[in-house]
Amino acid sequence: MSNNLSNININENNLIKNQYSISLLKECLDCKVIDEREVYNIQQEISLILIDLIKKYTNGQSTSVKTEVAEKLLISIWYAIDAYINKLGDIEKRVVELTAKNVKKVYLEGIKILEEDLVRLKDFYELMMSRKLNTNSIAYNDTLIELSSFFKNYVIKFEAHDIPVSIDYPLALDDMDVQGIYYVKNYIESIDIENRFCNLFKKKDREKLFYDYGVTYKIDCDVILVNLFELIINNCIFSTILGNEATNLEISEYEYEFLEKQFKNIYNNIAEDEVRGYEESNIIELIEVGDNLDIEADNNLDYNDFEEINREIRINEKITLLLMEAIEGLIKRLSIEDEVLIRYIKKYEKIFIESVISSIKSNTFKSMVTVSKSKNEHLENYIIDDESKLDDESFRKIFNKILDSASIIEKIRIIKENINAKKDFIDILESECLFGEEYSILFASLSELELAILGSVVFYEDIRMKEINLLEFILNKKTETTLWKMEYIEFISNQSEDKIHSIEEHMNKIN
Known part of the structure; x- marks a missing residue:
């Protein structure tokens, strides 16, 4: 090494989580801890490891592979190096080990760590499964079963960075910057924490909440990708604010209206004298906020601008304080002493606080609360007829809302609350404001009758010419070029035969 580490200031903000060792070497080069010659020597050592790995990959048959395979093996090598380097206590130790001219030793130690971590993770997976939720959520149950195959399919030497399983169930807190076994480790640990919280509530109460959510958004919660922890804790927090029992997850329409009014009052009724008093004592803070907002340091920012910024600060502080107190209260009332669970909450x-504040500002607070419904309410059909077709301007506004939303749950809510005509619904699908898996998630939220209505559009020509045979139609429509129709055919082809026949019966009635 070219310099004494005590004189070097490594900027850890420049270190990339899933390329840690590479970014650390770059930082060492920039800070002159090492020079270009030393970096070249490290690269040469990595090349020798790669050649050895290629021989093992090809069972000794070759020292060359396709470029994409070589890239995959190289990423795997660096992943193993990261595994070892990240186990070291501080940045100085990491730099010393990484630049000590024995990269192969670091790599082999990393492989050993990954093997040990895999054994420990398998044991923890079994523990997590022993206390998993009893729920009908298909995404939840399928993902937990799918995770078991990770331990059979994970190849440490050749694909240490890969996740050879399908993980569909969303977490409330998910770190997508992590790869390989450490992503799976985070996922299993997080879902176990979420399970521990959800299991504080009776199954019947949880299922009633999921039912209410399904009725509200006309979504079958068994098939939709919705996080159960998030649904439960949101209602639990609001229930605490209402003064209900900590385990009471039901919020009536009247209680929802009370909550909405309470938050709107905070937003709209910050007292004038309180605003001015706070402003006078915190003018420096306001100027700093102005700087953060990229407001030019000139005379363009007048008193009214400061007043508006100050008002925003006060609103956010009041709402934040109310919600933090509610969360602290539910932790006490539920007698949660599990430190890991408390940190997760x-x-x-x-x-949660950011989402509530945003929903109040955008007038979408209802999306934060699941209101209790009567058991007599059903997932009603919303593709009705063309009598209530939207005018062009209204349709354009709905389309833009859908396009601007980053959440498929929010997109489905917007569609179901605003689209009541078949033609509008088809126009939404034709406008391609949905992407990738969002089509199948939307289709999964529809009733069999609604799917049949869409099917009558997809297979219009076939229906005109002969009796409906949905399985045959699906096979004959492989050349379909319209995106939403292709997605529809793909979705239907993955359904059970019973469901397909049921949709077919609806289509016959429509016909």
């Missing part, structure tokens, strides 16, 4: 707290 506190991490979720930040996201």
Whole structure:
């Protein structure tokens, strides 16, 4: 090494989580801890490891492979190096080990760590499965079963960075910057924490909440990708604010209206004298906020601008304080002493508070609360007829809302609350404001009758010419070029035969 580490200031903000060792080497080069010659020597050592790995990959048959295979093996090598380097205590130790001219030793130690971590993770997976939720959520149950195959399919030497399983169930807190076994480790640990919280509530109460959510958004919660922890804790927090029992997840329409009014009052009724007093004592803070907002340091920012910024700060502070107190209250009332669970709730707290404040500002607060429904309410059909077709301007506004939304749950809510005509619904599908898996998620939220209505559009020509045979239609429509129709055919082809026949019966009635 070219310099004494005590004189070097490594900027850890420049280190990339899933390319840690590479980014650390770059930082060492920039800070002159090492020079270009030393970096070249490290690259040569990595090349020798790669050649050896290629021989093992080809069972000794060759020292060359396709470029994409070589890239995959190289990423796997660096992943193993990261595994070892990240186990070291501080940045100085990491730099010393990484630049000590024995990269192969670091790599082999990393492989050993990955093998040990895999054994420990398998044991923890079994523990997690022993206390998993009893729920009908298909995504939840399928994902937990799918995770078991990770331990059979994970190849440490050749694909250490890969996740050879399908993980569909969303977490409330998910770190997508992590790869390979450490992503799966985070996922299993997080879902176990979420399970521990959800299991504080009776199964019948959880299922009633999921039913209410399904009725509200006309979504079958068994098939939709919805996080159960998030649904439960949101209602639990609001229930605490209402003064209900900590385990009471039901919020009536009247209680929802009370909550909405309470938050709107905070947003709209910050007292004038309180605003001015706070402003006078915190003018420096306001100027700093102005700087953060990229407001030019000139005379363009007048008193009214400061007043508006100050008002925003006060609103956010009041709402934040109310929600933090509610979360602290539910932790006490549920007698949660599990420190890991408390830390998880506190991490979720930040996201939750931001979402509540945003929903109040955008007038979408209802999306934060699941209102209790009567058991007599059903998932009603919403593709009705063309009598209530939207005018062009209204349709354009709905389309833009859908396009601007980053959440498929929010997109489905917008569609179901605003689209009541078949033609509008088809126009939404034709406008391609949905992407990738969002089509199948939307189709999964529809009733069999609604799917049949769409099917009558997809297979219009076939229906005109002969009796409906949906399985035959699906096979004959492989050349379909319209995106939403292709997605529809793909979705239907993955359904059970019983469901397909049921949709077929509806289509016959429509015909």
